Amino acid sequence: MTLRADHAAGSAFVAFGALVIALSSDxxxxxxxxxxxxxxxxxxxxxxIVFGLMLILRAGESAPFVSLGWSDGKHAVMVCLITAVAIFxxxxxxxxxxxxxxxxxxxxxIERRNPLYAAGYSAGIVLLTYLCFETVLKTPLPEAPxxx
Amino acid sequence: MxxxxxxxxxxxxxxxxxxxxxxxxxxxxxxxxVGVLPGIGPLSGISILLPVTFGLNATxxxxxxxxxxxxxxxxxxxxxxLMRIPxxxxxxxxxxxxxxxxxxxxxxxxxxxxxxxxxxxxTFGVLVLTVVAPPLATIALKFGPPEYTALLVLGLIFLAxxxxxxxxxxxxxxxxxxxxxxxxxxxxxxxxxxxxxxPELGDGIGIVPVAVGLFGLGEILATPSHKVSGEVIKPxxxxxxxxxxxxxxxxxxMARGTVLGFIIGIIPGSAHIISxxxxxxxxxRVSKHPERFGNxxxxxxxxxxxxxxxxxxxxxxxxxxxxxxxxxITAVLIGALMMHGVNAGPQLVTEHPDxxxxxxxxxxxxxxxxxxxxxxxxxxxxxxLRIPYAYLYPLIIMFCIVGVYEVSHSxxxxxxxxxxxxxxxxxxxxxxxxxxxxxxxxxxxxxxxxLRQSLIMSNGNYLIFVSRPISAGLLIxxxxxxGLSVLAFMLKRRDWRTQLAEAEAAExx
Numbered sequence: 001m002t003l004r005a006d007h008a009a010g011s012a013f014v015a016f017g018a019l020v021i022a023l024s025s026d027x028x029x030x031x032x033x034x035x036x037x038x039x040x041x042x043x044x045x046x047x048x049i050v051f052g053l054m055l056i057l058r059a060g061e062s063a064p065f066v067s068l069g070w071s072d073g074k075h076a077v078m079v080c081l082i083t084a085v086a087i088f089x090x091x092x093x094x095x096x097x098x099x100x101x102x103x104x105x106x107x108x109x110i111e112r113r114n115p116l117y118a119a120g121y122s123a124g125i126v127l128l129t130y131l132c133f134e135t136v137l138k139t140p141l142p143e144a145p146x147x148x
Numbered sequence: 149m150x151x152x153x154x155x156x157x158x159x160x161x162x163x164x165x166x167x168x169x170x171x172x173x174x175x176x177x178x179x180x181x182v183g184v185l186p187g188i189g190p191l192s193g194i195s196i197l198l199p200v201t202f203g204l205n206a207t208x209x210x211x212x213x214x215x216x217x218x219x220x221x222x223x224x225x226x227x228x229x230l231m232r233i234p235x236x237x238x239x240x241x242x243x244x245x246x247x248x249x250x251x252x253x254x255x256x257x258x259x260x261x262x263x264x265x266x267x268x269x270x271t272f273g274v275l276v277l278t279v280v281a282p283p284l285a286t287i288a289l290k291f292g293p294p295e296y297t298a299l300l301v302l303g304l305i306f307l308a309x310x311x312x313x314x315x316x317x318x319x320x321x322x323x324x325x326x327x328x329x330x331x332x333x334x335x336x337x338x339x340x341x342x343x344x345x346x347p348e349l350g351d352g353i354g355i356v357p358v359a360v361g362l363f364g365l366g367e368i369l370a371t372p373s374h375k376v377s378g379e380v381i382k383p384x385x386x387x388x389x390x391x392x393x394x395x396x397x398x399x400x401x402m403a404r405g406t407v408l409g410f411i412i413g414i415i416p417g418s419a420h421i422i423s424x425x426x427x428x429x430x431x432x433r434v435s436k437h438p439e440r441f442g443n444x445x446x447x448x449x450x451x452x453x454x455x456x457x458x459x460x461x462x463x464x465x466x467x468x469x470x471x472x473x474x475x476x477i478t479a480v481l482i483g484a485l486m487m488h489g490v491n492a493g494p495q496l497v498t499e500h501p502d503x504x505x506x507x508x509x510x511x512x513x514x515x516x517x518x519x520x521x522x523x524x525x526x527x528x529x530x531x532x533l534r535i536p537y538a539y540l541y542p543l544i545i546m547f548c549i550v551g552v553y554e555v556s557h558s559x560x561x562x563x564x565x566x567x568x569x570x571x572x573x574x575x576x577x578x579x580x581x582x583x584x585x586x587x588x589x590x591x592x593x594x595x596x597x598x599l600r601q602s603l604i605m606s607n608g609n610y611l612i613f614v615s616r617p618i619s620a621g622l623l624i625x626x627x628x629x630x631g632l633s634v635l636a637f638m639l640k641r642r643d644w645r646t647q648l649a650e651a652e653a654a655e656x657x
Binding site: 027035036040086121 | 327341538539553562599600
């Protein structure tokens with residue numbers, strides 16, 4: 001049997017629904033006349049499992065799993081990693097340093113741009129945004145420990 | 149009617165205040181840019197700029213954010229016509245004939261017809277909104293929990309029925325959205341649900357991190373820069389005016405698209421996307437020369453552009469009158485109003501007339517501004533389109549992070565955005581539309597509360613939903629729609645939804 005995209009997707013949704021039901025075990029379901037906190041989550045999780053199974057049953061209409069194009073996967077992983085590091089450092093190093101470094105890294109590592117141009121572009125954009133938020137919009141952005 | 153006109157006049161007094169005019173202009177300009185730029189749609193644009201409105205009052209905030217929404221519908225056509233890339237999802241159909249016209253040397257005429265069509269439709273939409281929303285709000289005051297429950301179920305079923313993906317896929321997405329919307333403290337019992345000891349999750353998952361992640365970051369992850377074409381056709385200013393024949397051929401499609409778009413806009417779902425497709429299909433069917441479609445038929449630009457603008461205005465009717473979002477964008481707008489202490493819904497007209505009428509009047513002004521902006525500034529937008537995508541997307545990621553963080557100064561929200569970005573990327577790979585997920589997330593609290601209140605009211609008797617005429621009527625419509633979907637599935641009929649999915653797939657390749 002060929003593994004199809006909807007086999008994988010349906011199984012993931014069935015597993016997710018089952019996980020939600022397992023996590024809801026300590027939530028009271030209540031009664032129909034007084035539904036508890038777990039009442040609707042359990043119904044919706046059950047529906048998720050049912051729809052997931054329907055997806056699996058009709059998976060023959062979907063494309064084979066191996067034919068899914070992942071050519072952009074490397075780009076996606078790189079962007080995610082760089083963004084994750086930037087988020088981790090955002091409140092610690094402040095807006096200017098983190099965002100400046102993130103834009104330079106994205107441009108140099110992923111887009112293979114000239115580091116000098118990338119640094120100039122990044123500095124200009126980040127400083128302009130910082131000034132715009134701080135002075136025009138009066139919305140403070142995270143600052144570095146040494147107020148930079 | 150006299151009261152409506154007097155209230156509208158009061159709205160114009162508010163809309164013409166210099167501050168409000170400025171925010172309407174700013175919203176329209178940013179909206180046009182959001183529509184022009186591929187990879188950033190109105191939802192991520194509004195979400196990212198939401199924190200910027202914190203310093204404004206509710207009227208200014210909603211005027212600016214709504215300006216971004218309908219401005220993006222105008223701007224989306226520019227990229228479609230000049231680059232054959234839909235700057236915004238609802239401009240997919242404009243790509244086909246708009247770009248063909250541009251290649252035939254009629255780029256200016258296509259842009260002008262798109263702008264005028266958008267203006268006509270936008271203004272018509274606001275006129276109907278002015279007349280329809282206040283009486284609808286009066287009727288909605290009679291709604292109780294069972295009616296709201298039935299209305300929200302109808303919204304979800306309608307969304308599933310109208311969606312270009314299958315019914316099961318749409319309902320699955322809506323279920324995931326509903327489950328995400330149940331994270332946090334249960335309002336009725338005080339139980340913590342799925343918060344994993346994170347105090348930031350006590351208030352639940354916000355719309356903004358989810359919407360920005362799924363639609364903003366998700367789009368960037370799925371779009372490597374080498375896939376974005378940089379070829380832009382630059383129209384000459386003197387070629388902007390269509391000739392008499394083109395005006396004649398565009399008039400009726402504009403009118404039909406306007407009415408069709410408004411009606412579809414009121415219905416929950418991605419109305420502005422669906423309306424442009426239906427308008428295109430309608431124009432091709434009624435045309436005496438259907439063979440011209442795909443080769444530069446002006447009706448293929450005028451109809452869909454009018455329809456998507458009219459639909460975006462139509463979506464404000466249930467939002468303002470009932471407090472119910474018809475899609476993720478109106479959901480974020482309702483959230484924005486709530487952040488300013490204003491609840492959208494039946495009481496909005498009576499309790500906050502300045503916000504309601506100021507907003508409605510500003511839309512008349514905003515549509516005029518957009519017409520003035522789009523044609524003379526087309527050269528500027530062409531220049532923006534020439535910025536390489538490789539330089540653009542790091543900027544968008546920066547605004548995603550800043551925008552999400554600034555909503556509640558929570559880094560957990562930013563992590564949620566990143567996770568949702570990855571989820572959005574994977575969902576795209578498996579052909580799932582993330583819009584129902586956001587809609588489910590938004591309506592989850594209202595749906596759960598109204599369902600549980602209904603059951604408490606009836607002492608656990610489900611018949612309460614069929615014993616009240618309004619909720620029974622709404623549930624009958626649900627059954628009809630489900631029946632139609634099952635019938636279409638059993639007959640394996642290739643209807644307009646299949647065609648929409650094919651058109652979207654063809655344009656995104």
